[in-house]
Amino acid sequence: MLRVRECVLSNEVITADSVETALWDAIVVPEGIKERLRNQTVLSLLVRPDLPFAMTALHGLCTLYGPPGTGKTTLARGLPAQVARYVGGGAVRRIEINPHGLMSAEHGQSQQRVSELLGEYVPGLASDGVPTVVILDEVESMAVARSAASLAANPADVHRATDAVLTALDLNAAEHPHLFFVATSNFTTALDEAFLSRSDAAILVPLPEPEALRKILASTLLMLADKYPALGELARSSVVERIAEAAHGLDGRRTRKVVFEALAQRLDTVLDPGSLTEDDLATAVHNAVAETGQPEVSRAAR
Numbered sequence: 315m316l317r318v319r320e321c322v323l324s325n326e327v328i329t330a331d332s333v334e335t336a337l338w339d340a341i342v343v344p345e346g347i348k349e350r351l352r353n354q355t356v357l358s359l360l361v362r363p364d365l366p367f368a369m370t371a372l373h374g375l376c377t378l379y380g381p382p383g384t385g386k387t388t389l390a391r392g393l394p395a396q397v398a399r400y401v402g403g404g405a406v407r408r409i410e411i412n413p414h415g416l417m418s419a420e421h422g423q424s425q426q427r428v429s430e431l432l433g434e435y436v437p438g439l440a441s442d443g444v445p446t447v448v449i450l451d452e453v454e455s456m457a458v459a460r461s462a463a464s465l466a467a468n469p470a471d472v473h474r475a476t477d478a479v480l481t482a483l484d485l486n487a488a489e490h491p492h493l494f495f496v497a498t499s500n501f502t503t504a505l506d507e508a509f510l511s512r513s514d515a516a517i518l519v520p521l522p523e524p525e526a527l528r529k530i531l532a533s534t535l536l537m538l539a540d541k542y543p544a545l546g547e548l549a550r551s552s553v554v555e556r557i558a559e560a561a562h563g564l565d566g567r568r569t570r571k572v573v574f575e576a577l578a579q580r581l582d583t584v585l586d587p588g589s590l591t592e593d594d595l596a597t598a599v600h601n602a603v604a605e606t607g608q609p610e611v612s613r614a615a616r
């Protein structure tokens with residue numbers, strides 16, 4: 315039988331000087347997105363404990379949504395290290411939850427499990443009062459729109475589970491203002507409206523623009539250049555700019571992978587990555603872009 319603690323992937327306290335800052339820095343998005351996520355979180359953790367929930371209506375919940383592979387989960391994971399320096403004590407707990415298992419619980423059990431997890435278990439893990447970021451990854455599996463629930467195998471159960479999420483969020487908002495929830499989702503249309511209404515901010519994390527694609531390609535090459543110095547030249551050349559233009563439509567995850575796909579095209583470059591050429595990279599990008607026209611292929615390849 316599934317226990318709620320199996321849905322908690324990790325629970326750790328993170329400080330501002332943690333190596334975790336690399337997570338946040340690895341994600342290339344318009345600066346406004348990171349700022350908004352950080353500010354919303356700091357504001358919530360600093361201000362909500364002293365104000366009545368009935369007057370702020372703030373739930374301490376932010377939803378990151380957007381296409382697959384755009385950095386949502388990584389930003390959420392990197393967030394605690396970014397906010398740690400602004401909160402008392404200089405540390406933030408991060409609790410990561412993957413709710414998938416919950417919804418496959420036996421008939422009628424999901425609601426109870428959700429209440430137990432979000433209403434009791436998680437607040438219990440944070441009962442020492444340390445400011446805590448709780449990541450609800452791929453939340454659509456938990457807070458599915460009740461209007462769309464007729465599609466689900468067990469609609470009544472999904473209904474009640476969504477209700478349980480909302481109730482737990484309301485209770486935590488009032489009783490545990492040191493908890494801040496960050497939900498991630500690939501889409502918003504399937505998310506329950508009442509859930510979105512509880513989000514203090516819903517932030518779209520879009521597909522990378524050409525300049526972002528360039529930075530992602532260049533940073534992936536530069537990382538490899540530590541070991542294969544010849545790649546440093548390619549990373550810094552204007553070639554990357556042209557290739558980035560051609561990569562339009564790729565998500566961030568695929569853009570990083572495409573460098574390795576380029577290496578894998580020839581045994582020569584597998585054995586000697588430093589010999590990667592502009593053409594190798596251009597071909598891999600071309601193929602990747604052609605595949606994104608076939609969503610089922612590109613998703614399966616992730």
Ligand SMILES: Nc1ncnc2c1ncn2[C@@H]1O[C@H](COP(=O)(O)OP(=O)(O)OP(=O)(O)O)[C@@H](O)[C@H]1O
Pocket residue numbers: 340341342343380381382383384385386387388389498499500522530565566567568570
């Ligand atoms: N905007 C980006 N900039 C740089 N790298 C990115 C970006 N987006 C994704 N990546 C790379 O892809 C990896 C996976 O990203 P992540 O899992 O955070 O995406 P996601 O939006 O949560 O995807 P999904 O919706 O499929 O869960 C990251 O570790 C990073 O290497």
Ligand SMILES: [Mg+2]
Pocket residue numbers: 386387388451452498
């Ligand atoms: Mg994710």
